[in-house]
Amino acid sequence: EPEVTQTPSHQVTQMGQEVILRCVPISNHLYFYWYRQILGQKVEFLVSFYNNEISEKSEIFDDQFSVERPDGSNFTLKIRSTKLEDSAMYFCASSEPSGGAGELFFGEGSRLTVL
Amino acid sequence: GQNIDQPTEMTATEGAIVQINCTYQTSGFNGLFWYQQHAGEAPTFLSYNVLDGLEEKGRFSSFLSRSKGYSYLLLKELQMKDSASYLCARMDSNYQLIWGAGTKLIIKP
Secondary structure (H helix, E strand, C coil), rough: CCEEEEECEEEEECCCCCCCEECCCCCCCCCEEEEEEECCCCCCEEEEEEEEEEEEEECCCCEEEEEECCCCCCCCEEEECCHHHHEEEEEEEECCCCCCCCCCCCCEEEEEEEE | CEEEEEEEHHHHHHHHCCEEEEEEECCCCCEEEEEEECCCCEEEEEEEEEEEEEEECCEEEEHHHHHHHEEEECCCCCCCCEEEEEEEEEEEEECEEEECEEEEEECCC
């Protein structure tokens, strides 16, 4: 069964460092998303991406964040200068070409710890 | 606002039935999702309702009333492995998922 894969599963970094989280969405999906979940809190939408550009982003997704689809398979989230409060689980998701109105398939998540 | 309200925690007994309610803002509505999330894991899809009524899928059923901004997830024949958080999420007109805080379901033997 096709699945969304994320790397790394866990990354520890120093405050102020840049971090890149990688995702490989399901191959025929065209809509991609990043969500985050701070420990014990609810899942929060960060950004959605379609047709090689950001379609929606939340207030959380400020200038420190960027997304990229550098090739036909990877979808990356970059945090330019990490802060302590960026420590969270980051989930990548993708959905089918019919659009967002359907099931989102989630990756296993990347746990980011900022020290 | 975009509030989605669901109970913080519920407890039920193995083999029993439990109903988890969710209320949401009705404007810009484009569907209501339920996801299951075990601690430390990604959410997994349970159901999607866009029309009024009950959708049944095995032991799990989901109900939607669009006029009332109300949904529930019904879990039957509870098993210990059903202990998890159950997340209600509303899809808005921009296809964004707006998540509730989740309901932690504790199953007791």
